[in-house]
Amino acid sequence: MGSAAEGPDLDLPEWALAQAMHGHEDTDTLGRDERAHLLVQALEDERHDSDDDADQGGEG
Secondary structure: OOOOOOOOOOOOOHHHHHHHHOOOOOOOHHHHHHHHHHHHHHHHHHHHHHHOOHHHOOOO
16 A cells, blocks of 8 residues: 555645645655645544534534
8 A cells, every 4th residue: 555645636735735845855755745645634634623513613
């Protein structure tokens, strides 16, 4: 099984790529893609968590 950031249709947003490169070498593109994927996944998880939070107007 490969990296979570692998795939031919990998389309990471520019904000995630830029944030993933902060403080890292410009040539570390594999690491950048993995970090960017994790940032996007964390954002999606946070959105789903707030959708389920009754205090935030979610289903509860």
